[in-house]
Structure formats: structure tokens, C-alpha cells
Amino acid sequence: MSGPVDGAGSGPVDGARAGEPVGPGGRRSGLRNPEKAVRGLGAGTLALEALVLLLAIQPIRVVGGHLSTAAIGAIVALAVVCVVLAGQMKRSWAWPAGTVVQGLLMLSGLxxxxxxxxxxxxxxxxxYALHVRRVILG
Incomplete structure (x- = not known):
């Protein structure tokens, strides 16, 4: 056998090819396109949030008591913003904007x-999605 068995010294870091993102501990993520995977995670999270918000209107009205017109308007507006942001995850401002949406949803708790x-x-x-993004992209 020639060379080390554990792969040490076989590439830049633990066998990572040049230009590949390297995760914590010097290990590569193992994803073919980590940026695209992370964008998909963010878009999926926002799309799911939009769906849950829209589907929650009727149960909240029936079980939770009176839901004002302003509350319904806020739910629909936030769902629309989530869908728009899900389509804009390539933009650098989309992740911070997603964080703002979460704050606005909590604020609508008023x-x-x-x-x-x-x-x-x-x-x-x-x-959690932000944590995964940080772990994968570094």
C-alpha cells in the first residue's frame, strides 16, 4: 500500500478538492452545490411558513376566538412576503429579510x-436554518 490509509495529505483538507467549501473541523460538506442546498433550505422554510400561515386562519378563527380583519390582513401580507422571499434566496439580503419576517410575525402577536x-x-x-447555513457554508 502506498500513502496513508486515512486520507491525510491526499488533498487540501481531508480530501477536499480545490474550491470546495470546507465545513467546521476542516471537513467538506459532502454536497455537490452547498450554496444551492442552503438556498433550498431557506426557500423551503419560508414556503412552509407561508402555507402554515394561510392554513391557520380558519382554525384560529374557530378555536382561538375572534380574529380581527387586521390580524387576517397581517397573516396574508406575511404569507405573501414569505413567498416572495422564498423566490429571492439568491440575493444577499434575503436571509436578513427572512429574519425580519420572523420578528414581524412575533410582533403580530399583539x-x-x-x-x-x-x-x-x-x-x-x-x-435552525441559519445554523445549518453557517455550518455548511462556514
Whole structure:
């Protein structure tokens, strides 16, 4: 056998090819296109949020009590913003804008308590997506 068995010294870092993103600990992510994968994660998260927001209107009205016109308007507006942002994940401003959307959803909790609950849940999901983005892209 020639060369080390564990792959040490076989490439720039643990066998990573030149130009490939290297994750924490010097290991590459293993994804063919990490940027595209991360954009898909962000877009999927925002699309799911838009869907949940729109589907939540009726159950909130039935179970949670009176849902004002302003609250319904805020839900629809935030869902539209989520869909638009999902399509703009290639832009450098899209990730910070997604964070702002999570804050606005929590702030809409002033209109109805259930919107605060949804805001906290999706803020946690968005925080996880940001964590995954940081781990994969470095």
C-alpha cells in the first residue's frame, strides 16, 4: 500500500478538492452545490411558513376566538412576503429579510396570541436554518 490509509495529505483538507467549501473541523460538506442546498433550505422554510400561515386562519378563527380583519390582513401580507422571499434566496439580503419576517410575525402577536405562538415556532425553525447555513457554508 502506498500513502496513508486515512486520507491525510491526499488533498487540501481531508480530501477536499480545490474550491470546495470546507465545513467546521476542516471537513467538506459532502454536497455537490452547498450554496444551492442552503438556498433550498431557506426557500423551503419560508414556503412552509407561508402555507402554515394561510392554513391557520380558519382554525384560529374557530378555536382561538375572534380574529380581527387586521390580524387576517397581517397573516396574508406575511404569507405573501414569505413567498416572495422564498423566490429571492439568491440575493444577499434575503436571509436578513427572512429574519425580519420572523420578528414581524412575533410582533403580530399583539393582534392575536396565536400569531405570537406561530412566530416563536417559526423563529426557532429559522434560527435552525441559519445554523445549518453557517455550518455548511462556514
Amino acid at each position: 393582534l392575536h396570541w396565536s400569531l405570537l405562538v406561530l412566530g416563536v415556532i417559526f423563529a426557532l425553525v429559522w434560527a
